[in-house]
Amino acid sequence: QVHLVESGGGSVQTGGSLRLSCAMSDYSEYSIKRLCMGWFRQAPGKEREGVAAIYTTGTIADYADSVRGRFTISHDNNEHIHYLQMDSLKPEDTATYYCAAGITSPNDCDRGLWERRFGYEGQGTQVTVSA
Numbered sequence: 001q002v003h004l005v006e007s008g009g010g011s012v013q014t015g016g017s018l019r020l021s022c023a024m025s026d027y028s029e030y031s032i033k034r035l036c037m038g039w040f041r042q043a044p045g046k047e048r049e050g051v052a053a054i055y056t057t058g059t060i061a062d063y064a065d066s067v068r069g070r071f072t073i074s075h076d077n078n079e080h081i082h083y084l085q086m087d088s089l090k091p092e093d094t095a096t097y098y099c100a101a102g103i104t105s106p107n108d109c110d111r112g113l114w115e116r117r118f119g120y121e122g123q124g125t126q127v128t129v130s131a
Helices: none
Strands: 003-007 010-013 018-025 035-042 049-055 061-063 071-076 081-086 095-103 125-130
Touching: 003 095, 018 035, 018 095, 018 125, 035 071, 035 081, 049 071, 049 081, 061 071, 081 095
Parallel strands: 010 125
Antiparallel strands: 003 018, 018 081, 035 049, 035 095, 049 061, 071 081, 095 125
16 A cells, blocks of 8 residues: 655646645555656546656656646655656646556556556645636
8 A cells, every 4th residue: 555645736827837746655665666656637527637657766757748848757766755847837737636656567657557547546736727
């Protein structure tokens, strides 16, 4: 069992930035070395969209086309926190953002896992971007 808690959401204007954090706890030593971690978002009335994914080694990162070049995922191996730096925000980025994590091989780590409801999820944090 892995427990995830997000923080860092809020309201910004178009072009602004936010950094989301996801703190992990209740993980085993076995799982922490084999985790794919990431973020997905869901806006009202829309399907969840996998936003980004990174493996525990930090060697793999996958982004949705809608955020590539604007969002950056990273992971602090010492603190077991992963982040989503969001720059050049647009109104269409408005959604509830969830962090996620699950045990996979490195080659199976991609943002599609979150769209398939794989692994563990946090409770979500709201991001609102105004025009």
